Amino acid sequence: MVVNVVCLIIPSLRHGGAERVISILANEWSRRPNLKVFIILLTKQEHFYSVNDNVTIIEPQEEYTSNLISKFYYSIWILKFIRRTIRELKPDAVLSFCERYNNIVLLSLLGINVKRFVSDRNNPKNTLGLVHENLRKRLYKGADGIIAQTTTAKDILYIKTKNPNIKAIPNPLRNVEEHDVTKRENIILTVGRNVEQKNQRELIEIFSRLEDAEHWKLEIIGVGDLRHELENLVEMKGLSNRVSFLDFQKNIDFYFQRAKIFVFTSLYEGFPNALIEAMANGLPTVSYDCPTGPSELIVDGKNGDLVELNNTDLFVRKLQFLINDDMLRNSYGEEAKNVKTKYSSQQISQEYLNFILK
Incomplete structure (x- = not known):
């Protein structure tokens, strides 16, 4: 039996969408007797996601500080680390995640006879800065292939890189864990980092404008x-008893299954894991139609509502409709569950494998 060796490269396994996808791919592939899976981490950080015992994780022993000189020397060291590790493992394919790190990986593999693939994990319209934009333009063209998360991202990446072998593959959906939740509560839920991209200030403003929603x-x-x-904004609006903040949760499905509505106000995305996981858990959703991802998951008016980006008035109205209409929530939620078939981890992980080992 021929055993293929695959190396996945990513900065870390801390909480994040790219990290979740890597862990899903590694776990799915590791169940195959003809595959040996390695994950090469580029920084030393605590792992949020776990992988199967037969997945080998290789992480650097070196660390760096916020000092620019320290970061510069670490970049040089990590180039050598990647190059040395790939030469030792002799993989059949390398797949790297995350834009700026993809450039580092491609640089490190110059002159090594190995199939190399990269995947950008955010909206490819976003600029990486002068240096990394130029590197992406030159290095991505020489990659054996690029994996985009959406068809829109695929088109943008072709314009930017001119690489002829780009395939759009959506994120795999992990298996939903059923929890003993007997009744959903009047909770509107969102999941995402507290950063500008997630636009949570606007979400708090939208929530504050809902009418007759004191019990939500x-x-x-x-x-x-x-x-x-x-938190200060919530306090200023007098919502402290109705808005709560939690850190990322490993049993996130419990929170999806306890809530009644999921909202998504991101300004841009790659392919939103939180949104698809909410839908898989049967949550009706209201989402901004940001680039890219939500429009590929939500059929407006069938399994959720899509709202023009930053149209807060319409977002308030759509959310108000869902609050007031049990039947609409149930209808959207039942339709939303269909993502479990279309984006199953078994199916999507096979698409990845077919692309990098063909």
Whole structure:
């Protein structure tokens, strides 16, 4: 039996969408007797996601500080670390995640005879800065293939890189864990880091404008630099008893299954894991139609509501409709569950494998 060796490269396994996808792919592939899976981490951080015992994790022993000189020397060291590790493992394919790190990986593999693939995990319209934009333009063209998360992202990446082998593959959906939740509560839920991209200030403003909703609560699950500012905003609006903040939860399905509505106000995305997981748990959703991802998951008026980006008035109205209409919530929620078939981890992980090992 021929055994293929696959290396996945990512900065860390801390909480995040890219990290979740890597862990799902590694776990799915590791169940195959003809595959040996390695994950190469580029920084030393606590692991939020776990992988199967037969997945080998390789992480650097070196660390760096916020000092620019320290970061520079670490970049040089990590180039050598990647190059040395790949030469030792001799994989059949390397798949790297995350934009700026993809450039580092491609640089490190120059001159090594290995199939190399990269995947950007956010909206490819976003600029990476002068240096990394130029590197992406030059290095991505020489990659054996690029994996985009949406068809829109695929088109943008082709314009930027001119790589002829780009495939759009959505994120795999992990298996939903059923919890003993007997009744959903009047909770409007969102999950995402407390950062500008997630636009949670606007969400708090939207929640404050709902009418006859004193018996509803907003739950924000995530961490980030804006947490303190968001808490102050909640207090200023007199919503402290109705808005709560929680750190990321490993049993996140419990919170999906306890809530009645999921809201998503991001300004941009790659492919929103939190949104698809909420839908898989049967939650009706109201989401901004941001680039990219929500419009590929939500059929407006069938399994959720799509709202023009930053149209707060319409977002308030759509959310108000869901609050007031049990039947509409149930209808959206039942339709939303269909994502479990379309985006199953078994199916999507096979698409990835077919692309990088063909």
